Amino acid sequence: MLEAIKKRRSVRSYLDKDVSDEDISALVESARLAPSANNMQPTRFIIVRSPETKAALVAVDHDQQWMMQAPVIIVAVADPSGWADRPLGSYEQGAPADEQTPGLYLKYIIRDAAIAIENLLLEAEDRGLSTCWTGWFSQADVRPLLAIPADKYVCGIITVGYSESHPQPRPRKDLAEILMYETWAE
């Protein structure tokens, strides 16, 4: 497992080579099996291949033109509906979920979507595919492009494709900086 985790990179350059529907299904399958609070499974995946839609997404995702090289863009969306009637995560149904929205339910579904998306990235790596999870957009800009209702939260726009590029690993904090024993320590 650690080998796959070590190998994964955020890749921003893709070959002109399509990704099969079978591969895409396997990626979403890996995300489908992810754990979630109360097994609520809030994450949805929109597979985008249309050049027009890709261009529109890229334009609002800080115009990162390299994204257009990827044959597939996956938009991961968290749906809070399951929390509407729960005391802990309750919220006003239909209320817009935006960058500054408070509410525990939103923290829950963002967390659960992240778990699912990480599965998807690792499964892609395992299949010889490259990905990049991007997030340089605002909810208000992305939602109308895909007719996503205002109460859903877009958690990532993920490029998927083949690449010959394998960037150097990014620097990471030393283990000692993130690992503590028995109590918090600065």
Add this chain to the structure above:
Amino acid sequence: MLEAIKKRRSVRSYLDKDVSDEDISALVESARLAPSANNMQPTRFIIVRSPETKAALVAVDHDQQWMMQAPVIIVAVADPSGWADRPLGSYEQGAPADEQTPGLYLKYIIRDAAIAIENLLLEAEDRGLSTCWTGWFSQADVRPLLAIPADKYVCGIITVGYSESHPQPRPRKDLAEILMYETWAE
């Protein structure tokens, strides 16, 4: 990869068998390599073996007594400090981060912590260890137990141990329910 993802369960019963420091380091190593927004790496891991501290954590985590069977409890904490000076995720430094706190920075660090924790869970599975990510607590209750500053956000209390139990898979939505093409569809 899909095999490890399929095998993973939330396990709530543990054997009386210790987990080595080497295994724990490998789990945190897998989390250390996780991607994060702007490579901010906000997640910290507190390794708890002390029975007194475990009991105190369990008491505020909805008193789930089965957790005491696990030889190790890992408390995953997201530290927003890196975002203080960034325009997108800026926040009032030192301000408490609680369940109802708004702010994009908090959504970012919860997401990034979730990615790292999922790596940890999968690495554990791969090593023959069992885990359960619990979250039935409030920030205000957990933080004082580990001297965690008020501006940090506790993202999970995770049991780690060996188990003979391998629960049946929980039901999941069908792929068709979470997969859409080109646009949102109810």
